Amino acid sequence: MKRLVVLLAAVAFLAIGTVVVAANNGPAEIKLANKMGEITFNHAAHQGKVADCKTCHHKGVEAGKCTGCHGVKPEAPAAKDAFHKQCKGCHQEKGGPTGCKDCHKGAKS
Numbered sequence: 001m002k003r004l005v006v007l008l009a010a011v012a013f014l015a016i017g018t019v020v021v022a023a024n025n026g027p028a029e030i031k032l033a034n035k036m037g038e039i040t041f042n043h044a045a046h047q048g049k050v051a052d053c054k055t056c057h058h059k060g061v062e063a064g065k066c067t068g069c070h071g072v073k074p075e076a077p078a079a080k081d082a083f084h085k086q087c088k089g090c091h092q093e094k095g096g097p098t099g100c101k102d103c104h105k106g107a108k109s
């Protein structure tokens, strides 16, 4: 009986954990519009590759969109610089794409 209770508690704990994570994961795919050519960012695939949300959401997921601060708040670096530093920085380190058109699919040249 004691074992069963422990098992049920463990199952309940896992179930709750899964639901909480799924509910806050944000969109699977995010369009980042900009003058250089729209970027389709595969958020879900990156979540699979990068274990810690805070690697990207450095102010915490609850702080909201990057573009809620970058390009808006004077203390935050311009969006272009912040995104390029984070996206390209990791790609250089981990072997992701670094060519302009790899991200800016709509770019003309």
Ligand code: HEC
Binding pocket: 024, 025, 026, 027, 030, 041, 043, 046, 047, 050, 052, 053, 054, 055, 056, 057, 061, 064, 065, 066, 067, 068
């Ligand atoms: C590789 C970088 C990266 C990782 C890892 C990542 N995210 Fe994101 N996330 C982004 C970017 C970029 C956006 C789009 C922000 C914008 O539009 O300014 C975003 C958007 C979101 C949004 C929508 C925000 C809004 O207000 O519209 C949520 C929610 C979110 N992420 C949750 C998570 C959670 C939870 C994890 C971890 C399981 C995670 N993210 C991991 C980069 C990442």
Ligand code: HEC
Binding pocket: 056, 057, 058, 059, 063, 064, 065, 066, 067, 068, 069, 070, 075, 076, 077, 081, 082, 083, 085, 086
């Ligand atoms: C609540 C506001 C806020 C949010 C949300 C936010 N940032 Fe930032 N970010 C800042 C500020 C302010 C700085 C300046 C240094 C510091 O205070 O951490 C910064 C610094 C950075 C830097 C370092 C720039 C440099 O030149 O060293 C990068 C890269 C970055 N942010 C990327 C992102 C990305 C990508 C997202 C979304 C996934 C994001 N930030 C979300 C406010 C924010």
Ligand code: HEC
Binding pocket: 039, 040, 041, 042, 045, 046, 049, 050, 055, 056, 083, 086, 087, 088, 090, 091, 094, 095, 096, 097, 102, 103
């Ligand atoms: C912390 C590491 C990390 C960060 C930050 C990161 N990426 Fe990536 N990304 C990767 C890795 C690793 C790959 C290559 C994966 C592979 O080939 O399996 C990748 C692949 C990609 C690809 C090609 C495959 C696909 O999913 O379409 C694109 C496009 C891309 N990233 C865009 C972005 C953008 C835009 C940002 C910033 C908003 C970003 N990445 C931030 C690690 C990262």
Ligand code: HEC
Binding pocket: 032, 033, 034, 035, 036, 039, 067, 079, 080, 083, 084, 087, 088, 091, 097, 098, 099, 100, 101, 102, 103, 104
């Ligand atoms: C790893 C992905 C990635 C690569 C590679 C990349 N960029 Fe970007 N770039 C972004 C992201 C993300 C943004 C910001 C989008 C936003 O503000 O929502 C951006 C923004 C820009 C902007 C600002 C556009 C505007 O509306 O102000 C310019 C210009 C730009 N990139 C040029 C380039 C050039 C030139 C290259 C090649 C040398 C390049 N980018 C490579 C992801 C990338």
